Amino acid sequence: MSLRSLLTRAALGALLAAPALAAPPPFEDSIAQRVQACTGCHGDQGRAGPDGFYPRLAGKPAGYLHHQLLNFRDGRRHYPLMTHLVAPLTDTYLLEMATYFSQLDVPYPPPAGQPPADVVARGESLVYRGDPMRDVPACVSCHGERLTGVAPAIPGLLGLPRDYLNAQFGAWRTGKRRAHGPDCMFEVAKRLDLTDINAVSSWLASRPVPVPAKADTSLPKPLPMPCGGVPQEAAK
Numbered sequence: 001m002s003l004r005s006l007l008t009r010a011a012l013g014a015l016l017a018a019p020a021l022a023a024p025p026p027f028e029d030s031i032a033q034r035v036q037a038c039t040g041c042h043g044d045q046g047r048a049g050p051d052g053f054y055p056r057l058a059g060k061p062a063g064y065l066h067h068q069l070l071n072f073r074d075g076r077r078h079y080p081l082m083t084h085l086v087a088p089l090t091d092t093y094l095l096e097m098a099t100y101f102s103q104l105d106v107p108y109p110p111p112a113g114q115p116p117a118d119v120v121a122r123g124e125s126l127v128y129r130g131d132p133m134r135d136v137p138a139c140v141s142c143h144g145e146r147l148t149g150v151a152p153a154i155p156g157l158l159g160l161p162r163d164y165l166n167a168q169f170g171a172w173r174t175g176k177r178r179a180h181g182p183d184c185m186f187e188v189a190k191r192l193d194l195t196d197i198n199a200v201s202s203w204l205a206s207r208p209v210p211v212p213a214k215a216d217t218s219l220p221k222p223l224p225m226p227c228g229g230v231p232q233e234a235a236k
Helices: 003-017 036-042 063-076 080-086 091-102 117-129 162-174 184-191 194-205
Strands: none
Touching: 036 080, 063 080, 063 091, 117 194, 162 184, 162 194
């Protein structure tokens, strides 16, 4: 018998003697599995990233999350990583993602340390009373008395880091973040100076998130200014 035949027989014998390869584990074809592409930056279950710039997704109103995904895809918000991620996705699929995160109910981390007293006073005043001299509405007049947002499209402001809040105000002022017109947050951001923006962001970041933290279902009064993308029935 030739050496080649011996080697062939030996190889076949080894294959027959080897245990059968284990079947691959079943793939979980679910939205929870697919949105793991999001949680790599936004934290486990969308709790927020550790660096202060990837915001929490869990529990935010589905309409708000859906609008932001559309804004990244359609060029109203500018962050290349997000744009690349959502560019090929349909409106329906983005809504499915938004709905999934909106239904998660996971605890918030404790708030940041207390800012200086003068910053606290100014931030609290703007949040609850606004600045009538500059036509700046109070934050609570849009985002709810508990500042946890209003379903389906207005986000909560508590539980977000100061750096993230400051960055979003800056993005609105420079046009890197936009919404469907009339863009009410652009109007608010350009009427506030940087000291006031820091006061609002610092105060919000220092407040505990109420329990439960779900968004309100409506506002007690109409919105103080027109705001694109927000259904008017949410403000009645």
